[in-house]
Amino acid sequence: MFRKILILVYFLTLYFPSIGQNETIESFWGLSIGLKSQKIFDHVVSSVWYSGTNTYLNINHQRYRIKRISLFEIKSSIGSIASRTYEPSQNGGRFIAPKSSFYWNEITYTHLRNISKLPNGSKIYLGGNITHLLSLRLNERWDSSMINYEGGGFLNASGLYSTEFTFRNKNLKGNFLLSLPAFGYLIRPEYVGVPNFINHEISFLNGFYGNGYFVSFFNFPRINSRIWIDYPIASGNRIQFGYEWDYYSFQNPHPVSATGHTFSLNFLLKTK
Amino acid sequence: MRNLTKKTFLFFTLVLGSCELIWTEKDPENSYENNFEILWKTMDERYSFFEYKNIDWDASYQSYKNQAIQAKNDLQFFDILTQMLSELQDGHVNLRSPFDISRFQPYLDSPPNFNFDILERNYLQNSSLTGHLLNQEIQGVGYIYYRSFTSPIANFEIDTVINRFKNLPGIIIDIRNNEGGNPANGLKILSRIISKRTNIYNSQFKNGPGRTDFTEIEKVFLDPHEGPTFTGKIVVLTNRKVYSAGSYFSAAIKNIDNAILMGDDTGGGSGVPAGFELPNGWYFNYSSSIGYTAQGLNFEFGVPVDIKVELNPIDLQNNKDTILETAISYIKN
Numbered sequence: 345m346f347r348k349i350l351i352l353v354y355f356l357t358l359y360f361p362s363i364g365q366n367e368t369i370e371s372f373w374g375l376s377i378g379l380k381s382q383k384i385f386d387h388v389v390s391s392v393w394y395s396g397t398n399t400y401l402n403i404n405h406q407r408y409r410i411k412r413i414s415l416f417e418i419k420s421s422i423g424s425i426a427s428r429t430y431e432p433s434q435n436g437g438r439f440i441a442p443k444s445s446f447y448w449n450e451i452t453y454t455h456l457r458n459i460s461k462l463p464n465g466s467k468i469y470l471g472g473n474i475t476h477l478l479s480l481r482l483n484e485r486w487d488s489s490m491i492n493y494e495g496g497g498f499l500n501a502s503g504l505y506s507t508e509f510t511f512r513n514k515n516l517k518g519n520f521l522l523s524l525p526a527f528g529y530l531i532r533p534e535y536v537g538v539p540n541f542i543n544h545e546i547s548f549l550n551g552f553y554g555n556g557y558f559v560s561f562f563n564f565p566r567i568n569s570r571i572w573i574d575y576p577i578a579s580g581n582r583i584q585f586g587y588e589w590d591y592y593s594f595q596n597p598h599p600v601s602a603t604g605h606t607f608s609l610n611f612l613l614k615t616k
Numbered sequence: 617m618r619n620l621t622k623k624t625f626l627f628f629t630l631v632l633g634s635c636e637l638i639w640t641e642k643d644p645e646n647s648y649e650n651n652f653e654i655l656w657k658t659m660d661e662r663y664s665f666f667e668y669k670n671i672d673w674d675a676s677y678q679s680y681k682n683q684a685i686q687a688k689n690d691l692q693f694f695d696i697l698t699q700m701l702s703e704l705q706d707g708h709v710n711l712r713s714p715f716d717i718s719r720f721q722p723y724l725d726s727p728p729n730f731n732f733d734i735l736e737r738n739y740l741q742n743s744s745l746t747g748h749l750l751n752q753e754i755q756g757v758g759y760i761y762y763r764s765f766t767s768p769i770a771n772f773e774i775d776t777v778i779n780r781f782k783n784l785p786g787i788i789i790d791i792r793n794n795e796g797g798n799p800a801n802g803l804k805i806l807s808r809i810i811s812k813r814t815n816i817y818n819s820q821f822k823n824g825p826g827r828t829d830f831t832e833i834e835k836v837f838l839d840p841h842e843g844p845t846f847t848g849k850i851v852v853l854t855n856r857k858v859y860s861a862g863s864y865f866s867a868a869i870k871n872i873d874n875a876i877l878m879g880d881d882t883g884g885g886s887g888v889p890a891g892f893e894l895p896n897g898w899y900f901n902y903s904s905s906i907g908y909t910a911q912g913l914n915f916e917f918g919v920p921v922d923i924k925v926e927l928n929p930i931d932l933q934n935n936k937d938t939i940l941e942t943a944i945s946y947i948k949n
Contacts, residue, residue: 383640390893391654392643428643429897434714442897485712487891487901535823536662536890536904542819542864543836544803591636597824603636 369409371616372582376402378608380421382448384479386494387598388537389486390427394444398423400606413469413504415454421606422447425481444483444492448604451476454523456504466507473500473523479602489537494600496556498528500568517574524567527560535597557596566592572610584610646895648693652684655697655711655900658892659704661825664903665887665916669705676700691715694898701900706916707859708889711900722883723856729880729927729939730792730855735761738935744780747773751780754940757947758787762805765797765861769804771843778808778844786849786947788940792879796860806868807841809850809875814838816868818908821888833908838868850875851943854921860885864907866919871910876922878946879939884918 380400385393404417426443435441454473461467478495486492500523508517531553533539539551546554557563572586588606593599644650656677666673680700687693694711698718701709711718739759743752748767751760758781762769781787789805806816816838820830852869854862854877863882869875887903894900908914923946928938 383636385640389891391658391895392893393640427893427897429646429895431714431897438717439712439714440899442893442899485891485893485899487889488904489890534821535829536821538821538888538890538904540819540821540834542799542817542888542905542907543834544800545837589636591639593639601640603640 369407369616370580370614371405371407372612372614374402374404374406374584374610374612376400376404376584376586376608376610378402378586378606380448380604380606382421382425382446382602382604384425384481384600384602386481386492386600388533388600389483389489389492390442392427392429392442394425394427394442394446394481396423396425396446398425398446400608402608402610404610406612411458413454413456413458415452415456415473417450417452417454419450419452420448421604440483440485442483442485444481447478447480447482449478454502454521456502464507466505469504469506471502471504472526473502474498475500486537488539488541489533491539492533492537493552494530494532494594494602496528496530496559498525498530498559498564498566500525500566514576516576519570519572519574521570521572522567523569525559525561525564527558528564529556530559530564530594531556532594532597532600557594559594563596564592564594566590580614582612582614584608584612586610644895648687649681649685651693651894651896651898652681652697654894656681656700659701659902662822662890662892662902662904663704663709664822664830664906665704665706667827668906668914668916671703676703690896694718706887706903707883707885708887708901708903711898713898726856726880727926728855728857730857731927731932731937732793734932734935734937735790735940739937739940744777746777749773749777751777753781753784754788755944755948756784757944758784759790759940760787760805761790762794764794765799765801765865767797767801769801771804774804774808775844778846782844782846784848786851787846788851788853788943788947790853790940791858791862791865792853792855792939793857794859794862795857795883796862796885799861799864802861802865802868803838804841806865806872807838808843808845810838810840810872811845811847812840814868815871815910817864817871817910818912819886819888819905820908821905830906835910847874849947851878851946852876853879853939853943854882854919855880856883856918858882860889863915863919867907867909867913867915870913870919870922876946877919878923878925878943879921880924880926881918881920882915884916886914886916 378400381397383395398421400421402419407414425446452475456469456471481492502523505520568590570588572584575583586608590604593601683696707720820833886907888905889901890904891901925939925942931938
């Protein structure tokens with residue numbers, strides 16, 4: 345098992361990036377804004393789904409070679425999510441309404457290698473990405489289990505389909521990226537969702553990262569897919585119109601599931 | 617070619633957008649039966665004191681399920697759930713709806729053993745209010761009244777009070793009617809009255825659905841404060857309304873050499889409350905752990921005092937606090 349994991353790590357992060365070093369480079373810094381619609385079910389603290397649409401921010405760096413693409417992204421969404429029973433008129437008194445603060449962040453590095461060019465000019469890339477995820481919900485109605493989360497680090501396998509087309513005399517590029525987790529480390533609250541604050545010698549961060557699980561696609565099915573269209577503007581800069589769909593689920597110690605739809609507009613400044 | 621590309625993208629967009637409809641479940645049905653089932657089952661798997669309190673939770677299911685299903689309205693449904701939860705005899709179990717919050721108040725069966733008016737009018741005329749610590753020297757003894765562990769204590773504040781009383785033979789720490797809050801506030805006081813690393817209490821958390829699924833018992837230690845400390849006698853005054861973090865504080869006192877508990881036993885509350893919510897939007901909390909004194913006593917039903925003293929009715933008529941007077945005598949002698 346360990347050998348298989350090492351081979352996978354080698355191919356996803358070392359082999360593909362090492363091929364073809366002498367290619368022309370085009371790179372961009374990007375700032376993406378948008379809306380992220382999130383839906384979460386976490387049976388540690390609730391029997392119902394929470395959902396909400398919040399602002400989305402993404403700072404990214406994209407590098408394109410003839411045969412390779414690398415993307416580095418810091419993605420965040422901050423706001424609130426609520427259950428369907430949320431009634432604003434009940435809020436503000438002793439009864440705490442089913443609306444929680446929500447913070448989501450993901451840092452991702454994706455590296456892709458062109459493996460095939462189709463007869464119609466479209467390209468297929470394969471590679472992987474390393475990602476650190478944190479999804480955090482805070483609500484006092486959950487008492488001492490008020491901090492609810494999942495997070496961790498994952499190595500994913502990724503594939504990209506890229507094709508060019510024209511629209512109103514502009515040469516556009518359409519991209520479809522799919523990522524699936526190979527393995528990783530997932531952190532979740534303890535069985536009852538309460539950090540061990542009785543023992544003051546356990547630091548918050550140690551407690552936070554203390555309850556973790558080694559995961560793969562089989563016990564942590566996550567699908568992250570993204571469509572974006574490259575639209576060239578002046579001076580080699582670009583705008584990208586994107587849609588991202590994300591789903592994951594984990595069953596231990598209690599089921600948690602999350603889905604997210606993100607619509608974004610990415611402004612890319614050419615730096616090379 | 618252009619059409620093919622457009623179709624490809626349209627296909628992916630539609631497929632992705634609808635995928636979650638296939639994989640994600642819907643919210644559970646919001647019926648009385650389902651709300652009852654979820655409440656009962658969650659408690660069944662997560663509540664920490666079934667064994668200790670010898671509670672037949674399956675019998676509660678049989679007793680209350682039909683009543684719950686047949687409830688005529690939310691008020692009646694709430695009352696039935698409250699009755700079922702009251703069998704747990706736990707102040708950390710509360711059902712919360714927009715119109716009512718269920719509570720367990722065992723201290724109502726005991727004498728109050730506390731009258732703040734008598735304290736304020738007859739003992740604390742020259743008191744200082746250092747943060748949330750009401751303090752004064754009374755008859756040559758230091759006195760601190762701390763109303764709630766939800767009120768934060770700054771290091772500077774407790775150091776000021778300790779320095780004020782440093783030349784006195786003892787300090788009385790009065791936490792009567794203190795119903796709990798954050799145990800960390802208690803640690804700030806405790807660290808200033810210990811002289812060595814001390815096992816203050818122990819705990820274990822529920823870690824599985826079985827009645828005996830718990831983590832190992834974990835010992836919790838506290839080191840002495842590096843600044844001002846007090847090495848004289850300590851008397852902590854308690855009554856049955858002292859609960860939760862107040863009981864944790866009292867449990868720690870049991871393992872400190874120069875400190876005793878006086879008054880009435882605390883109300884208990886050794887389980888850390890966790891929360892869960894029902895399909896109808898109501899939510900509840902439940903005890904998710906067990907707390908022990910360093911000597912191994914589960915203090916869910918209270919930390920026993922070292923010297924039992926009750927407010928004397930005749931003293932009350934004369935505006936005297938019997939418990940406070942006894943504590944002063946104990947320190948002076």
